[in-house]
Amino acid sequence: MKQFKKSFTLIETIVVVAVIGLTLPIIFSIFFVLLQQQTKVFRLNAVKKEGDYIVNLIDNTVRDRAVTILSSTSPIPPTTNKVCFDDLNPFYSASNLYFLDKDGIWFGYEQNSDTLASASAGQTSINLTSPKIRVSSFSISCSRTNVYSQPSISLSFNIDYCADVACSQTRPEEIASLHYQTRIKLRNY
Numbered sequence: 001m002k003q004f005k006k007s008f009t010l011i012e013t014i015v016v017v018a019v020i021g022l023t024l025p026i027i028f029s030i031f032f033v034l035l036q037q038q039t040k041v042f043r044l045n046a047v048k049k050e051g052d053y054i055v056n057l058i059d060n061t062v063r064d065r066a067v068t069i070l071s072s073t074s075p076i077p078p079t080t081n082k083v084c085f086d087d088l089n090p091f092y093s094a095s096n097l098y099f100l101d102k103d104g105i106w107f108g109y110e111q112n113s114d115t116l117a118s119a120s121a122g123q124t125s126i127n128l129t130s131p132k133i134r135v136s137s138f139s140i141s142c143s144r145t146n147v148y149s150q151p152s153i154s155l156s157f158n159i160d161y162c163a164d165v166a167c168s169q170t171r172p173e174e175i176a177s178l179h180y181q182t183r184i185k186l187r188n189y
Contacts, residue, residue, distance in 0.1 A: 043161040043176035050133045051159045051180050054116060057128065058109055062153055062184050066099035069142050069151060069186075070106065097140045097153075111138035116157070134160045153184040 008016075098108035098119075107120040114134040117125040129135055136158045144151040161176040 039174070040176065043163075043174070044178075046130075047133065047159050047161045047176045047178050050129055051178050054128050054135075054157075054159070055155070055180055055182055057118075058155060059182065059184050061107070062099060063187055065101040065107070066186050067102050068100040069153075070098045070100060097142065109138075109140065111135060111157075114162075129159075132162055134162050136160065150185050150187075153186065154181075155184065156181040 098106050100106050105121045107118070109128075110117055110119055110125070112125065112127075114136070116128045116135040116138060118128055119125050138157040139155070141154045142151045143154065156179075158177060158179050161174075163174050
């Protein structure tokens with residue numbers, strides 16, 4: 001009786017190589033799609049975190065501290081031009097809308113190129129965003145329905161994640177942006 005060695009035939013080896021050749025690219029493509037989606041989720045999370053921080057900071061500061069709303073054509077310091085205080089001007093929109101607190105100290109928020117900054121009397125501007133986050137279309141306005149109602153501040157801005165300094169993303173997973181819009185009622189007006 002002859003004893004045969006157990007081994008793979010040439011056909012079996014070719015079939016195994018073909019199956020590996022077909023499944024390996026599919027596995028790698030699934031891996032890279034998951035990696036791209038993870039990048040997108042990370043960037044959207046960063047944008048949402050910073051956008052929520054900006055909205056909460058402005059909301060809490062204006063709601064708790066603002067007593068008067070001022071406007072200014074020159075950025076700093078604001079003039080005594082009170083806005084949103086009578087029926088003659090029920091809606092006022094400006095890029096330079098400032099607030100006065102009960103101690104007479106003014107504060108406000110302004111867009112400096114791609115960042116949002118907090119400005120206050122006697123202090124330098126403080127950026128509210130990190131270097132990879134860009135703010136655009138910042139708008140702040142006030143309105144009130146009549147002379148006896150509390151004014152409300154409307155806040156709106158777009159916030160984007162930029163992987164590079166030039167913000168020139170071309171791939172979809174590199175783009176992450178959100179639009180924020182809210183209204184704030186003043187307590188101490």
